[in-house]
Amino acid sequence: MKNILKEVLEESKKYTEEGNVASYIPELKKANRDDVGICIIDRYNNIYTEGNYSTKFTIQSISKVIVLAMALMDNDWSYVFSKVGMEPSGDPFNSIMKLETNDTKRPNNPMINAGAIVTTSLIKGDSAEEKEARMLNFFRKLAKNDSLQINYDVYKSEKLTGDRNRAMAYLLKNDGFITGDVEEVLDLYFKQCSIEVDTVDLARIGINLASYGVDIETGERLIRKDISRMVKTFMVTCGMYDASGEFAIRTGIPAKSGVGGGIVASVPNTMGIGVYGPALDKKGNSVAGIKILEDLSNRLELNIF
Numbered sequence: 001m002k003n004i005l006k007e008v009l010e011e012s013k014k015y016t017e018e019g020n021v022a023s024y025i026p027e028l029k030k031a032n033r034d035d036v037g038i039c040i041i042d043r044y045n046n047i048y049t050e051g052n053y054s055t056k057f058t059i060q061s062i063s064k065v066i067v068l069a070m071a072l073m074d075n076d077w078s079y080v081f082s083k084v085g086m087e088p089s090g091d092p093f094n095s096i097m098k099l100e101t102n103d104t105k106r107p108n109n110p111m112i113n114a115g116a117i118v119t120t121s122l123i124k125g126d127s128a129e130e131k132e133a134r135m136l137n138f139f140r141k142l143a144k145n146d147s148l149q150i151n152y153d154v155y156k157s158e159k160l161t162g163d164r165n166r167a168m169a170y171l172l173k174n175d176g177f178i179t180g181d182v183e184e185v186l187d188l189y190f191k192q193c194s195i196e197v198d199t200v201d202l203a204r205i206g207i208n209l210a211s212y213g214v215d216i217e218t219g220e221r222l223i224r225k226d227i228s229r230m231v232k233t234f235m236v237t238c239g240m241y242d243a244s245g246e247f248a249i250r251t252g253i254p255a256k257s258g259v260g261g262g263i264v265a266s267v268p269n270t271m272g273i274g275v276y277g278p279a280l281d282k283k284g285n286s287v288a289g290i291k292i293l294e295d296l297s298n299r300l301e302l303n304i305f
């Protein structure tokens with residue numbers, strides 16, 4: 001396995017120059033374009049790492065997977081899906097267009113920004129502080145890492161420049177898809193995106209989903225089985241933004257990417273994979289990360305279909 005990871009990583013490095021580090025959140029520009037890292041955790045809890053596996057980066061859109069699980073734990077699923085849909089949008093992750101053109105004006109799914117702002121608004125808590133604490137605690141549990149923290153520089157950078165998300169959130173409130181204080185919902189959304197992780201954290205999240213929500217070491221149930229299924233299904237249909245179809249064809253692995261350069265992948269009953277490569281393609285997915293997952297899928301026969 002160690003050799004496979006070495007080869008796959010070397011191969012993927014050739015592609016980083018085709019991508020660019022995200023710049024629309026100014027703080028993300030600081031990442032090193034040529035970094036590439038991998039971590040795999042298999043069902044027997046073997047951990048394999050390679051390259052810049054311990055480099056820290058912000059989780060960004062990968063948080064949408066975890067917050068969806070939380071929204072489904074906190075609320076009836078029929079209520080959640082009255083506020084956010086189940087269909088791929090085919091549009092970029094930050095598109096606002098369908099909030100006007102959809103019949104219901106409901107965001108298409110919880111993996112695009114508009115839908116994720118809705119699921120964030122469904123996290124329960126008596127105060128903003130309690131919601132934040134519950135959210136961070138759940139991320140720590142799923143990553144099995146109590147030291148996960150919010151990167152406040154990225155959070156502030158995004159809060160200062162996130163007017164597109166702000167516009168969407170106000171539209172969502174106007175149309176009845178979120179209730180309460182819009183700025184408070186956005187604040188929590190920006191915080192969830194700014195949680196700092198490395199590939200080991202992502203691989204751990206991946207194996208927890210792969211084992212249908214049961215911690216493989218302790219046997220503790222972290223997520224209900226039906227919710228872990230729903231979440232992985234969304235990863236297949238919508239996890240790689242408007243490149244989800246092609247990615248599913250090429251790899252057959254449920255995965256979710258973020259503009260920080262991370263991708264979490266979850267192969268049911270088999271392994272969790274975390275990859276990092278901040279050079280992104282035009283759709284916002286890690287160029288090296290996609291290459292690595294394609295190669296690993298072929299070499300280790302990870303395609304679930």
Ligand SMILES: NC(=O)CC[C@H](N)C(=O)O
Pocket residue numbers: 059060061062093094113158165193257258259260284
């Ligand atoms: N695709 C992403 O990772 C987007 C997350 C980012 N925080 C945003 O809201 O724009």
